[in-house]
Amino acid sequence: MAKSPEEQHPVKTFGWAARDPSGVLSPFNFSRRATGDDDVRFKVLYCGICHSDLHSIKNEWGFSAYPLVPGHEIVGIVTEVGSKVEKFKVGDKVGVGCMVGACHSCESCSSDLENYCPKMILTYGSTYYDGTITYGGYSDVMVANERYCVRFPDNLPLDAGAPLLCAGITVYSPLKYYGLTEPGMHVGVVGLGGLGHVAVKFAKAFGLKVTVISTSPSKKEEAMGHLGADSFLVSRDPDQMQAAMGTMDGIIDTVSAVHPIVPLLSLLKSHGKLVMVGAPEKPLELPVFPLIVGRKMVAGSCTGGMKETQEMIDFAAKHNITTDIEVITMDYVNTAMERLAKADVRYRFVIDIGKSFTATNP
Known part of the structure; x- marks a missing residue:
């Protein structure tokens, strides 16, 4: 017997979503799937704001699905791992970038270039394997297959490191x-x-x-x-x-x-x-x-595969490369989007998710 949506996605999650092409973001309650055998679940602490988020919430590329929870520069701390997960354990620093799935059988996937897979699944606004819409990192909890998770070195700050997952x-x-x-x-x-x-x-x-x-x-x-x-x-x-x-x-x-x-x-x-x-x-x-x-x-060129993304993060940590950021809380996000449209930021907004949601969603 097929599982109900509530059984498939029992993890109550709080975030902010756009409901239409106006692009205005507001509080949104939704659910994520339970941690599968190959999944990593983590508490989101920071999420960068990418220019792609601005295009997406306004449907400027023509393929946005609402409600849309943006965010693909997501970092936090692992809270649960599936029974088959090998690369991560509870307490690890972890990140998720632009994608959360692919076919794993095409030439691109076989070459560690999941980002060029014709069936690549974007972190938000895409259809996942189970038919549900993916939601991004403007939220307090994230669940992703370990293949699409990046280990963050201890010396790389989570806030200034988050935008590296895309930028x-x-x-x-x-x-x-x-x-x-x-x-x-x-x-x-x-x-x-x-x-x-x-x-x-x-x-x-x-x-x-x-x-x-x-x-x-x-x-x-x-x-x-x-x-x-x-x-x-x-x-x-x-x-x-x-x-x-x-x-x-x-x-x-x-x-x-x-x-x-x-x-x-x-x-x-x-x-x-x-x-x-x-x-x-x-x-x-x-x-x-x-x-x-x-x-x-x-x-x-479009982002990179997961192997290269980990290589990039390790290279950044070795050479002390971080992004120049302005940290905001979620209640400022609509103003941040207006400023981003005017290029009024040096050089990347990062949302302090942990601070934002402590009071609103304990």
């Missing part, structure tokens, strides 16, 4: 895959926001020469001071762009707004790679001639 792997993976990690290489980073500032930190840790490319001259001091970039280009300054032509081995483009990319291609050396990790809502203009004359590449 960190999103820039680490293309640097590795496209061969942009050899010390001495010159890499450009377009945009100095939630992704861009982390890209600078990882690139410097790899020993690269890093140039930040921005439309905002006001960001030069931050880029070259606090973040340690080697140089700074104002993309709207034709003289600066002209002087830097043909100097870069690769560029990581983190901008999610529509912007011209032909000027960026001119910065690349022959055989250079422009890797897109931002997600503009409209198509970009791409003339072919600039690609042909320098055998240049425009490529893309």
